[in-house]
Amino acid sequence: MNYRHGYHAGNFADVLKHLVLVELLRLLTGKDKKLFVLDTHAGAGGYDLAGGLAARTGEAEGGIARLMAMPRAGMPGAVVRYLAAVAAYDRKFGPAGGALRRYPGSPRLVRAALRPGDRFVACELHPAEALSLKREFAGDRAVEVRQADGYHALKALLPPVERRGLVLIDPPFEAVDEFVTLGRAVKQALRRFATGCYAVWYPIKDEDAVAGFSAGLAGLKAVTLELRLPPSSDGRLAACGLAVINPPWKFEEAMAEALPWVGAALGARPAMATVPASGS
Ligand SMILES: C[S@@+](CC[C@H](N)C(=O)[O-])C[C@H]1O[C@@H](n2cnc3c(N)ncnc32)[C@H](O)[C@@H]1O
Numbered sequence: 001m002n003y004r005h006g007y008h009a010g011n012f013a014d015v016l017k018h019l020v021l022v023e024l025l026r027l028l029t030g031k032d033k034k035l036f037v038l039d040t041h042a043g044a045g046g047y048d049l050a051g052g053l054a055a056r057t058g059e060a061e062g063g064i065a066r067l068m069a070m071p072r073a074g075m076p077g078a079v080v081r082y083l084a085a086v087a088a089y090d091r092k093f094g095p096a097g098g099a100l101r102r103y104p105g106s107p108r109l110v111r112a113a114l115r116p117g118d119r120f121v122a123c124e125l126h127p128a129e130a131l132s133l134k135r136e137f138a139g140d141r142a143v144e145v146r147q148a149d150g151y152h153a154l155k156a157l158l159p160p161v162e163r164r165g166l167v168l169i170d171p172p173f174e175a176v177d178e179f180v181t182l183g184r185a186v187k188q189a190l191r192r193f194a195t196g197c198y199a200v201w202y203p204i205k206d207e208d209a210v211a212g213f214s215a216g217l218a219g220l221k222a223v224t225l226e227l228r229l230p231p232s233s234d235g236r237l238a239a240c241g242l243a244v245i246n247p248p249w250k251f252e253e254a255m256a257e258a259l260p261w262v263g264a265a266l267g268a269r270p271a272m273a274t275v276p277a278s279g280s
Contacts, residue, residue, distance in 0.1 A: 001126050003172035005043040006053030010060030010103040012266050013240045015067065015082075016227050017201050018109055019258060020242050021168060022082045024199060025113035027248040028166055035118045036160035040150025041170045042122035043105045044129045045136030046089065050101050059236075062229075064103060067265055078258040085109055106168055107133065107143065114142055121157060123150040151185045159193035167193075170201040179209045183216045190220070190245070197246045204228065204239035213243075214275070220245050222275040223252055225259055227268040243275075 008014065028035055047053075049060050064086060072080055087096065089104035089112070104112070107122040114120055121144045122137075124130040130147035137143040146153065150169070158165070167189065171178055179202070186200060204210050204226065214224065226241035244251065255272060263270030 001172075001174065003126075003174050004053055004129070005105065005172075006047050007057045008059050008237075009047035009054045009105070010049060010064035010100070011057075012059075012063045012227055012229060012268060013201070013203075013237060014103070015063045015262065015266065016225065016240060017170065017199075017242055018086075018104075018106065019078060019082045019262060020199055020225060020244065020255070021106055021109055022085050022113070023078045023251060023254050023258075024166055024197060024244070024248065025110065026081060027251055027254075028164070028197060029113055029115055029118070031164075033164055034162045035115075036157075036162040036165040037110050037114070037118065037120045038153060038157055038160075038165065038167045039106050039110060039120070039122045039170075040153055040168065041172065042107045042124045042133055042145075042150075043170075044124075044132035045105050045107045045122075047103045047105060048101070049103050050099070054103070060100070060103065062266065065100065067262070068100060070265060076254070076258040076261050078254045079261060085112055088112060106170065107136070107145075110168075111137070111140070111143055118142075119160070119162065120144065121146060121153065123148045123153045125149055151181065154185055154189040155192070158189055158196065160196075163195070165193060165196040167196055167198045168201075169198065173203050179213050183213055186245070187216070195246060197248060198244070200243045200245070202241050202243070203237055204241055205237065210241070217243055217245070217275045219277055220275055221247070223247055223255075224271075224273050224275065225255060226271040227259075227263055227266065228271070229266070229268045
């Protein structure tokens, strides 16, 4: 396990994933019913953009930094809300203004959206990342951090007693067979908790692997959202997607407005597609 999300914090892939996450959380917490959230691959929780690993790659420059610098007038509502969530986290570390100091990982974005009575479990397997995550939420009883395998957590924690849930599955794709593992895990999770909302991140490097994964979604109520930057000469990831299974009402509408806007702002080609019914 060599992957460290800190190198990539706030890049175009985080922008896509976290834009979607913030909107899903908003829509799912809009109902007066308790929500369970599971973040299977949670990372460290929050990231130093001014120094640390992120400063070594500068990936956030082409992602969150670019969006934060844009005028809010005319910005789609979902993008405004995502940027507000990022800014609110950054403000914990000092007064607003100037460049972002810290970027919230998925657990921080989830935590900010939770209401009293909602439940959140964040799993992270890497010992150092899990320790950072535990420190990030030390003393916060609304967050249960587990140093655990997120795929096992899907079996152990689903279905939730709340019967309403959001599951974020965001693996590092270090293993060559991660798409296969992921596809199997999603199928098993759906057998346990068919009505849950799932957001599943994937890299687009091997188009055949992506096509195989997408084919496995056929027949589900699902939508895919993708961003493709021009290919990079240094081998950096240039395209990625998120599959959202059982999206809440109004999600697609919000993303149909936000995704093209974000694509244009980041110089990436956006694509959003509804997963076809089985056999079509
Ligand atoms: C892409 S990063 C997560 C980023 C985070 N979800 C976010 O959006 O801020 C993937 C994380 O999964 C962790 N990881 C790898 N295999 C895991 C497993 N089987 N279970 C849980 N975490 C795992 C890695 O250490 C890494 O921190």
